[in-house]
Amino acid sequence: MGELTGKKGVIFGVANKRSIAWAIAQAWQEAGAELAFTYQGERLKDNVEQLASTFGPQTLLTECDVTRDDHIERVFNEVGAHFGGRLDLLLHSVAFAPKAALEGDFVSTTREAFRVAHDVSAYSLVALARGAAPLMTNGGSIVAMSYYGAEKVVPHYNVMGVAKAALEASTRYLAYDLGPKKIRVNCISAGPVNTLAARGIAGFSDMLAHYEAHAPLKRNVLPEELGRTGAFLASDGAAAITGQVLYVDCGYQIMGM
Numbered sequence: 001m002g003e004l005t006g007k008k009g010v011i012f013g014v015a016n017k018r019s020i021a022w023a024i025a026q027a028w029q030e031a032g033a034e035l036a037f038t039y040q041g042e043r044l045k046d047n048v049e050q051l052a053s054t055f056g057p058q059t060l061l062t063e064c065d066v067t068r069d070d071h072i073e074r075v076f077n078e079v080g081a082h083f084g085g086r087l088d089l090l091l092h093s094v095a096f097a098p099k100a101a102l103e104g105d106f107v108s109t110t111r112e113a114f115r116v117a118h119d120v121s122a123y124s125l126v127a128l129a130r131g132a133a134p135l136m137t138n139g140g141s142i143v144a145m146s147y148y149g150a151e152k153v154v155p156h157y158n159v160m161g162v163a164k165a166a167l168e169a170s171t172r173y174l175a176y177d178l179g180p181k182k183i184r185v186n187c188i189s190a191g192p193v194n195t196l197a198a199r200g201i202a203g204f205s206d207m208l209a210h211y212e213a214h215a216p217l218k219r220n221v222l223p224e225e226l227g228r229t230g231a232f233l234a235s236d237g238a239a240a241i242t243g244q245v246l247y248v249d250c251g252y253q254i255m256g257m
Ligand code: 0WE
Pocket: 095, 096, 097, 098, 099, 102, 146, 147, 154, 155, 156, 157, 158, 160, 192, 196, 197, 198, 201, 207
């Protein structure tokens, strides 16, 4: 029996088969969890539908634009109805900043780009945690994805780094608020992975080579390794871990030079 047998989970952030959200969903499912999926908009619906259906024909799939309170309210009503009023696991693997904000200087970040990046990438965790908490009546585990640019300057990561810092701080405040309900909230800070979100980012393959050269393990992290860490954080093995940022980056973060 898997360590997540009987657990019910909802996944936010699958775009395609390369998504980190998909790697963690697969690991949660392999450990025995029953999952529901959301997709961001019509553009991604077919992709996510195909992936979700591999988990069985009655897998719940529903649209969620995380900037819309009405979507979030509807999603948790649907998830609650689907899983008999309970929920154990939530994955937040959602981020967006306007492309221009990831290209120029940080000092040029517009008010609107800053607002959008924080709304989609950080506030959404607070809203989703608030939606999920009433269903997590036996406690729960909420996992969000972060990146090193939250704590150190990574050129061009810009406003996303500031938004990830807000996400990590939100993780701590949520862990404090929800701890008495036995709901844990943690971040996985992943090394770079070649996903749809990374595609088109200038110099991304140079960044993968840089990690390979400088990380203690001399390689990049694999999506299935992020999946296994996600399964650990969701499991009883992590029952006393909350409010943390866990680096899953082949050791890159420990280096000073
Ligand atoms: O968090 C991310 C990327 C998230 C992301 C990606 C895009 C690309 C398309 C957010 N918004 C957008 N907006 C778009 O229009 N990562 C950790 C991957 C990433 O992105 C970078 C990186 C790394 C690493 C951007 C610049 C520098 C490094």
